Ligand code: C2E
Ligand code: CA
Ligand code: CA
């Protein structure tokens with residue numbers, strides 16, 4: 212039994228080593244991906260519920276791996292966060308998305324807001340506000356056309372510091388959205404103190420909105436809370452006409468989801484803009 216035990220330990224140890232070295236390899240690959248410009252952005256439109264037209268786009272990162280093909284963010288963002296590489300990757304995303312939006316404005320399409328996902332780690336960097344400011348200067352994008360998507364997590368710790376930071380960002384003129392709203396555990400009280408422009412209602416509520424009265428009640432409550440605080444509402448993950456009809460009835464401001472469009476490459480998105488397509 213003793214022998215077996217020590218064998219088991221060895222196997223366990225080898226597995227751990229293997230997992231560790233896989234992570235190290237992946238970390239290296241991520242670092243090289245940044246150097247070799249293997250990341251790319253896709254854009255998914257948000258539709259205004261009054262005009263049925265595109266008013267905003269979310270930039271979503273993909274890794275175009277030379278051997279493995281397109282890798283979705285869910286498979287590498289967690290490791291990028293764990294290793295801290297998310298800061299450099301996130302800054303690349305911010306710069307690229309601002310550059311793209313500025314380019315579309317130069318081509319004289321109707322201006323839209325570019326929404327960029329910001330990881331907590333990135334937000335917490337002391338130089339984050341400066342970084343945003345210098346990327347806006349560098350790309351020439353008017354700050355009112357940039358929105359930063361952060362998660363409820365920033366309302367959980369370093370509250371005073373984070374409120375200050377958000378206020379500095381508001382002073383620059385960028386917009387602040389809370390992503391995946393309703394999935395965190397933030398106190399409602401915070402939301403009167405955080406300078407927020409919009410709430411993105413998490414897809415999990417939208418998914419069950421047609422069949423669950425509870426989900427509908429939650430969505431309805433978020434929307435009316437947002438409205439009375441002067442905060443805009445965005446429903447994410449709209450996949451069916453039924454879901455769209457409900458969030459229209461609930462008076463939601465904007466919607467995003469496969470029902471309108473999947474995230475697309477810049478060329479395909481530009482065609483949507485050029486058509487000023489009505490959805
Ligand atoms: P998220 O910010 O909540 O983005 C929405 C995700 O839902 C995207 O997945 C989008 O493609 C997907 N989606 C949109 N509409 C629908 C729909 O109608 N149905 C379904 N089933 N899915 C829909 P994606 O692109 O795989 O991104 C996953 C997550 O990765 C994002 O979730 C975000 O948390 C993270 N992410 C993506 N890009 C970045 C980035 O540049 N920086 C950081 N920090 N995170 C990113
Ligand atoms: Ca998002
Ligand atoms: Ca989201």
Ligand code: CA
Pocket residue numbers: 391
């Ligand atoms: Ca999400």
